Amino acid sequence: MGTNPLLEVSDLHISFQVDGGEVQAVRGVTFALHKGEMLAVVGESGSGKSVTALSLMRLIPDPPGRIKQGKIMFDGKDLTKLSEREMFQIRGSKIAMIFQDPMTSLNPTMTVGRQIIEGIRWHQQTGVTEAKEKAVEMLKLVGIPNPEKRLTQYPHEFSGGMRQRVMIAMALACNPQVLIADEPTTALDVTIQAQILELMKKLQRETDTAIILITHDLGVVAETADRVAVMYGGRLVETGGVEEIFADARHPYTWGLLDSMPRLDLPRDRHLEPIPGSPPDLFSPPAGCPFADRCPHAMNICHEEMPPVTQITSTHQVFCWLEDPAAPSVERKKRIIG
Structure with a gap:
């Protein structure tokens, strides 16, 4: 993986103006994509995954949607500043x-x-x-x-x-240098899904194309991705290498996603654990951590302030108040990639 990112997204904010007000669909997303890697963006419906992906192609319908702030740097250019004609040259070819x-x-x-x-x-x-x-x-x-x-x-x-x-x-x-795959296997049966994913991995190896895979299926992520970005409520809550996310996830939302995934290495009578509650209202998003209302470990500060980024390793970072030295100790969820 090269040191210079092929694509760099910084502090991206995207809103939609609708009859009921402003939907703040993406709020301050930052990530980088390197040549030849597969980055999986995961999260439940409404987390902002597809809106983020569409913004990279400047395909957000305007109106009602618009990129309010942030940069999308690609090939030395900020894609948010390009004209439609200039974007037309990039879409499909690059x-x-x-x-x-x-x-x-x-x-x-x-x-x-x-x-x-x-x-x-x-x-x-x-x-x-x-x-x-x-x-x-x-x-x-x-x-x-x-x-x-x-x-x-x-x-x-x-x-x-x-x-x-x-x-x-x-x-x-x-x-193209970058391929964005938005839930590419959703409508397909399991056998065909496996073939399509294997095909994408093969093409990635042979052509050195960087791939952004948008999915809610963590099984797919474990099989194919190099890095994972977990989104919730329009924000990134955790990013890391695929092994780091599965074996040492740090955010309670990531734990919830992992616990709702079927496991073959556990007893058959184990029930999948859904995440209780509903996603936040993006008409009036919470001031603090977007997951606070559903988090079993939430503290007062979680509702009041967005947690700062904590760097776990050079490639693993999390936005969670549990990483603060003053936070109570919570048992970490350990997962193994099977």
């Missing part, structure tokens, strides 16, 4: 995205080949023949048999898993 549902992302009236070829021709300024050859090569790369014939078919002629492979082929066609 930063690409695989969306959750390929059926709504692919145009049902165009053949798969035409959709891939158009992107290649636009971003790489090639002729039709060369673009077609590249499209065939991309379908081969993602494991689609008989690619020449498949180019002439429409999205409805593909299975869900094959459509997702087409989306990955489209995303990788222009050799």
Whole structure:
């Protein structure tokens, strides 16, 4: 992993102005992505994962959404300051995205080949023949048999898993430096999920593409990620290497996520433990830790002030008042990656 980040997000705030007021969807998120690594962003629905991902492509609909403050540095440029025309040059060619549902992302009236070829021709300024050859090569790369014939078919002629492979082929066609995968396996059955994730890992190894994987599935994270960023209530609450997060998680929310995950190494009659309570109201987010109302270890200060960052190791950091020397001692949750 290089010392200089490929992508650097600093103090990112994103809000949506709606009838009921202002939804503060992302509040002060900071992270970096290095070449060739896979960063998993995890958290329950409404934590701000997908909004953060969309902001990296500047795909937040404005209005009602807007980036209120913060920087997204990529290739020496702050993406929040670029014009739509400049962003158009970056989307697809340097930063690409695989969306959750390929059926709504692919145009049902165009053949798969035409959709891939158009992107290649636009971003790489090639002729039709060369673009077609590249499209065939991309379908081969993602494991689609008989690619020449498949180019002439429409999205409805593909299975869900094959459509997702087409989306990955489209995303990788222009050799992007960063690939954002937003819940790429949600609608797929377990066997196809495993194939898609294995494919992404293979492509990451072969092309050195940096991947941001948005997911709520910690099993997927343990299998594929290098680093993990845990989001809750629009904020990052813990980040670290995948081993650090699973074996030495420090934030009570991360403990809750881990305890709600099925384990094969524990007795069959062990019940999964849900996290009680509901996520915070982002119309009027809490002044302190966003998890305080649901946290069994919350102290008065947790409700009043956002905890500062505590550096556990050079790669592991947490935002939690339990790390304060004056905090009561709490039994740490130890997890093993199986």
